Amino acid sequence: MTKDSAENETHDSPLAARQVTATLDPYAEEPLEGRGLLVSLESLLKRPGRLLHALRGKTSKSVVLPLSVVACFCLTFYGVVVGGLSGGEQLWQAPAKIVLGTLASALICLPSLYVFLCLGGVDARFREVLGSLVAMVALSAVMLIGLAPVAWVFSQSTDSVALMSVMHLGFWGIATAMGARLLSRFLGSSGNRARLKGWIAIYLLVCVQMMTSLRPIVGRAETSLPTEKRFFLQHFMEMLGEDVNRDPGISARGR
Numbered sequence: 255m256t257k258d259s260a261e262n263e264t265h266d267s268p269l270a271a272r273q274v275t276a277t278l279d280p281y282a283e284e285p286l287e288g289r290g291l292l293v294s295l296e297s298l299l300k301r302p303g304r305l306l307h308a309l310r311g312k313t314s315k316s317v318v319l320p321l322s323v324v325a326c327f328c329l330t331f332y333g334v335v336v337g338g339l340s341g342g343e344q345l346w347q348a349p350a351k352i353v354l355g356t357l358a359s360a361l362i363c364l365p366s367l368y369v370f371l372c373l374g375g376v377d378a379r380f381r382e383v384l385g386s387l388v389a390m391v392a393l394s395a396v397m398l399i400g401l402a403p404v405a406w407v408f409s410q411s412t413d414s415v416a417l418m419s420v421m422h423l424g425f426w427g428i429a430t431a432m433g434a435r436l437l438s439r440f441l442g443s444s445g446n447r448a449r450l451k452g453w454i455a456i457y458l459l460v461c462v463q464m465m466t467s468l469r470p471i472v473g474r475a476e477t478s479l480p481t482e483k484r485f486f487l488q489h490f491m492e493m494l495g496e497d498v499n500r501d502p503g504i505s506a507r508g509r
Contacts, residue, residue: 374446
């Protein structure tokens with residue numbers, strides 16, 4: 255067998271062609287190699303095209319359920335880190351509020367995402383849109399896990415609620431941007447990029463306002479839930495003012 259014929263056989267092999275395609279483009283659609291939590295998580299991080307292939311086929315449930323578990327677990331873990339600044343009941347209240355707030359925000363924005371895509375000419379089924387949104391939230395949650403050690407170090411070395419709130423907001427923005435990029439690759443096209451960006455802006459606003467409605471999350475308050483309505487910008491500015499003017503002897507655990 256000559257060298258040229260061996261090369262031709264290698265290039266003609268379906269397995270070799272699939273490996274080359276997957277290496278060049280992780281979003282290339284190909285079947286999932288198995289099922290389960292770890293398989294879905296690995297595909298989310300390394301081969302998201304496999305998830306898209308499953309969502310467009312008849313095995314969407316085998317992807318949506320594991321990714322939902324991943325998202326809830328990662329958000330809960332990060333919530334414990336957030337609640338570690340104040341301690342006490344915040345160690346369970348902060349994770350619960352972050353998980354419920356994120357899931358509620360995603361469900362609230364799901365209908366508008368589907369409508370935006372339909373108006374953009376995307377022929378996507380509702381379960382595909384739902385699965386793509388779950389994948390976005392799951393990837394954002396996994397990204398937060400990667401940033402959790404950094405947040406933990408600062409939560410143990412400072413008692414400034416305003417500083418930690420800004421840091422968590424920045425980390426959440428980075429994580430959401432990574433998830434939005436995945437959503438754009440799943441559902442975006444040249445004709446609906448602007449609509450998808452508009453929906454992402456709506457999603458960000460809903461998430462921030464939802465977390466404001468579930469305050470306190472980072473610090474403490476007299477009640478577990480707010481007793482008055484407040485816009486998130488108003489609450490953020492008041493929180494900054496209180497942190498600047500507070501008594502240095504009063505820590506986040508004492509508020």
